[in-house]
Amino acid sequence: MAEQEIIRKATEGNAEAFRLIVSQHQPLLYSVAYRFLGNGQDAEDMVQEAFIRLWKNLSKYRADVKLSTWLYKIVVNLCLDVLKSSHRRHQENLVEIKEKSKMNYSSADDEMNIRELHELIQEAASELTPRQKAVFILRDLEEMNVEEVGKILSMSPGNIKSNLYYARRQMSEKLKQYYQTTDKITIQ
Amino acid sequence: MNCRDFERRIYSYEENTPSERKLLDQHLDHCEACKQLAQEVFQWQAVIKKEAALKPEPGSPHQLTQRIMNGVMKEKSGSIIDVLADYLDSFFVRFAVGTLAILLISFFIYEQQVTVYSSSVHKEPTKKANHGPVLNMASYMRTYVKRIENEKAKAHTSRYSYYKSKQAEKNNL
Numbered sequence: 001m002a003e004q005e006i007i008r009k010a011t012e013g014n015a016e017a018f019r020l021i022v023s024q025h026q027p028l029l030y031s032v033a034y035r036f037l038g039n040g041q042d043a044e045d046m047v048q049e050a051f052i053r054l055w056k057n058l059s060k061y062r063a064d065v066k067l068s069t070w071l072y073k074i075v076v077n078l079c080l081d082v083l084k085s086s087h088r089r090h091q092e093n094l095v096e097i098k099e100k101s102k103m104n105y106s107s108a109d110d111e112m113n114i115r116e117l118h119e120l121i122q123e124a125a126s127e128l129t130p131r132q133k134a135v136f137i138l139r140d141l142e143e144m145n146v147e148e149v150g151k152i153l154s155m156s157p158g159n160i161k162s163n164l165y166y167a168r169r170q171m172s173e174k175l176k177q178y179y180q181t182t183d184k185i186t187i188q
Numbered sequence: 189m190n191c192r193d194f195e196r197r198i199y200s201y202e203e204n205t206p207s208e209r210k211l212l213d214q215h216l217d218h219c220e221a222c223k224q225l226a227q228e229v230f231q232w233q234a235v236i237k238k239e240a241a242l243k244p245e246p247g248s249p250h251q252l253t254q255r256i257m258n259g260v261m262k263e264k265s266g267s268i269i270d271v272l273a274d275y276l277d278s279f280f281v282r283f284a285v286g287t288l289a290i291l292l293i294s295f296f297i298y299e300q301q302v303t304v305y306s307s308s309v310h311k312e313p314t315k316k317a318n319h320g321p322v323l324n325m326a327s328y329m330r331t332y333v334k335r336i337e338n339e340k341a342k343a344h345t346s347r348y349s350y351y352k353s354k355q356a357e358k359n360n361l
């Protein structure tokens with residue numbers, strides 16, 4: 001079934017059509033939500049809330065925007081609200097990552113180094129402003145193009161580049177500090 | 189353009205337009221400081237790409253889908269009541285309920301009026317005004333006048349019978 005057909009059926013209240021949308025887009029949304037919030041439970045809650053909002057507003061959906069872009073917009077705005085309101089301590093998140101994240105490591109010996117890198121990046125990113133963090137996650141971690149990031153965050157390309165500059169500079173400085181003080185991780 | 193301007197372009201190397209990138213590449217060929225910064229920045233970006241390659245996944249995608257659908261179905265079952273509540277809350281319904289209320293009140297008042305009129309037609313006429321001690325003057329006066337008239341009549345009768353008896357005495361003499 002084509003996506004537009006699935007969306008049309010879901011708009012008419014067809015739960016099975018909506019389930020198809022959920023199973024197709026859920027991994028992308030989870031990835032974004034996890035990178036924002038740093039723990040699996042919060043990410044799952046956020047993804048569920050995003051789909052409930054989609055369900056309620058499906059009749060307002062217009063085909064000139066990709067459904068994935070619309071969904072990203074919903075989940076990113078929900079995550080930004082959480083970041084702006086809670087000012088949560090990043091240490092709190094790091095504990096959660098160890099317990100709940102499931103990353104697809106290619107081999108066991110990679111795992112330690114990569115986990116350490118993951119925690120380092122989470123920690124450094126938690127010090128960015130919500131906007132910088134959003135741009136960094138979507139552009140550098142989710143590897144979206146500037147145009148799509150602009151649509152999701154309602155930002156101009158110039159604004160995105162400016163936020164990227166500050167985010168990347170801060171991330172680079174944090175990584176540099178870490179690698180200068182430890183020799184635990186080797187980067188090939 | 190100075191090194192400070194190029195610094196920004198080094199951090200957003202991939203986002204530069206082809207002409208911006210060409211200008212930057214030309215500068216990097218001649219400026220050792222910027223070249224060193226660029227190498228460092230590209231190295232950290234390569235590290236970040238490693239993180240990007242690791243996609244966080246939910247513990248159980250199937251369970252998450254089921255959980256999401258349960259949440260959505262809860263919304264769906266609640267939505268009939270919501271739709272009804274929204275409908276009842278609409279301007280049209282508020283207006284209709286208001287109009288109905290006014291109609292009922294008008295009808296009630298009209299009913300009251302009809303009862304008053306109909307009771308004056310079908311029931312015994314009330315004499316409330318005549319029952320009071322002050323307002324029964326006419327009725328009191330009527331009986332008083334009657335009594336006076338009776339007394340006058342009696343007096344007349346008695347005078348007449350006195351006259352008759354006197355006449356009879358005169359005739360007898």
Ligand SMILES: [Zn+2]
Pocket residue numbers: 190191194215219220221222223
């Ligand atoms: Zn320079």
